[in-house]
Amino acid sequence: MRMQGDRRGDNLYIYLFGELDEHNVSEMREQADRLIDENASSTRAVFDLAGVKFMDSTGIGFLIGRYKRLKRYGMAMYLENPDAGADKVLSLSGIYTLMPKI
């Protein structure tokens, strides 16, 4: 399992696990989109990256793709708990202006 969803009130928490690279991204995309579609009545989605042990720019593309999907449902997106490596990639991309780190 690479992902776990948890609905708490109006918030959808999505916990990611493992290494987010080209090899794993299509499976993660499917799982995340299923969770988003099933919880489209939430007001915001929080992606928790504590379990992500590696991430390259494939992860940026993945997160922006989910951001666009959430936007169609009117949901805001946030990120939390990236490790130092993921945080460096995310900061460089400027992605936190679209999905703030909380």
Place this chain on the structure above:
Amino acid sequence: MNEMKLYIPARSENEVFARNVVAAFALPLNPTLSELSDVKTAVSEAVTNCIVHGYRDREGEIQITCRTEGRRLHIEISDSGRGIGDVEQALQPFFTTLEDEERSGMGFTIMQTFMDEFSVRSKPNEGTTVTMTKCFAPEADGDADAR
């Protein structure tokens, strides 16, 4: 000085293997976790480019050569794939030829930022070679536990 060469088929399942092999090769230099993470990320970007862009939808081989020299780690990653028509354009942040695939266009920017030296040479229909160097900070005396 030490050297290694790695030849792998251009399949995404080999990305994790490639970046971990390069990290393992660098370990005797005692890099910090942050330096090692930079190297793994840059290698992953270069290998992903070979698979996604160089050999798009076909089989091929990726060559990875690593060499240490003092506290410098030199890495060369090549494919014999499609090549890049306009390297200058490809180096621009957020530029991608694959708009529909959720590509960030940040691969080269990450390699340039995370490594100390970086260059790319490419010829259409012949392939692409990325060369990059990481200079590890001097080891602090008696500070092994903190690294």
